[in-house]
Amino acid sequence: MKKNIVLFILFILPIVAYLFFASGINSFTKLPVITPKVADLGNWESLNNEKVTLDNKITILGFSGSDVLKNRGNLFNLNEKIYQRYHTFKDLQFVMICPLGAENDIKSILDALDEFTDVSQWHFVFTTPQEINGYYKQLNLVGTLDKNSGTPLVYIIDKERNLRGRKKKKEYKEGYNTFHPADLSNEMLDDFKVILYEYRAALKKNHNATKQLLKE
Numbered sequence: 001m002k003k004n005i006v007l008f009i010l011f012i013l014p015i016v017a018y019l020f021f022a023s024g025i026n027s028f029t030k031l032p033v034i035t036p037k038v039a040d041l042g043n044w045e046s047l048n049n050e051k052v053t054l055d056n057k058i059t060i061l062g063f064s065g066s067d068v069l070k071n072r073g074n075l076f077n078l079n080e081k082i083y084q085r086y087h088t089f090k091d092l093q094f095v096m097i098c099p100l101g102a103e104n105d106i107k108s109i110l111d112a113l114d115e116f117t118d119v120s121q122w123h124f125v126f127t128t129p130q131e132i133n134g135y136y137k138q139l140n141l142v143g144t145l146d147k148n149s150g151t152p153l154v155y156i157i158d159k160e161r162n163l164r165g166r167k168k169k170k171e172y173k174e175g176y177n178t179f180h181p182a183d184l185s186n187e188m189l190d191d192f193k194v195i196l197y198e199y200r201a202a203l204k205k206n207h208n209a210t211k212q213l214l215k216e
Helices: 002-027 072-086 103-113 129-137 181-205
Strands: 033-035 058-064 092-099 122-127 150-157
Touching: 058 072, 058 181, 072 092, 072 103, 072 181, 092 103, 092 129, 103 122, 122 129, 150 181
Parallel strands: 058 092, 092 122
Antiparallel strands: 058 150
């Protein structure tokens, strides 16, 4: 009897444990699509006169609102918890859609970030509040923008312009609250790692795929 127990512990139990954890990993290798094929950005002005597109990039997308200077702590939280850790991935970008007139406020925030961060993957585009609200509406989300055309939430957009998140009713998550660092450190970081895992797995399956996602 004791011999059978020892054999079970040595041989059978590890196999059962492996199958259990392997099935768990497989179930978390895909982050659900909340909104498929969101629109690309318009020909909106950017802070550095560059063309900013969502195509072929993993994008952290946000809406600053006209009171961005008042809420600059949200950007600093996002910068500390997510940006600084992952901005060296070449297929990743952080894009904020801002109302026209907020350019100087954004410049002052970038100047402050630039003192301790490489801000090259931060991108800011500017357009009218009407266009911002129209763009947000087509995302088909539960949340809404505030009266200043902004929200503390940021969203994960994959390379095919699908907005990703959690669809299960009990844990529904379409965006991540930059006002709460814990939300970024926990839910967002977990979900973002799943996205990276997806693309890394794709690279292993397709040797011809771009390797720009790999950290240099």
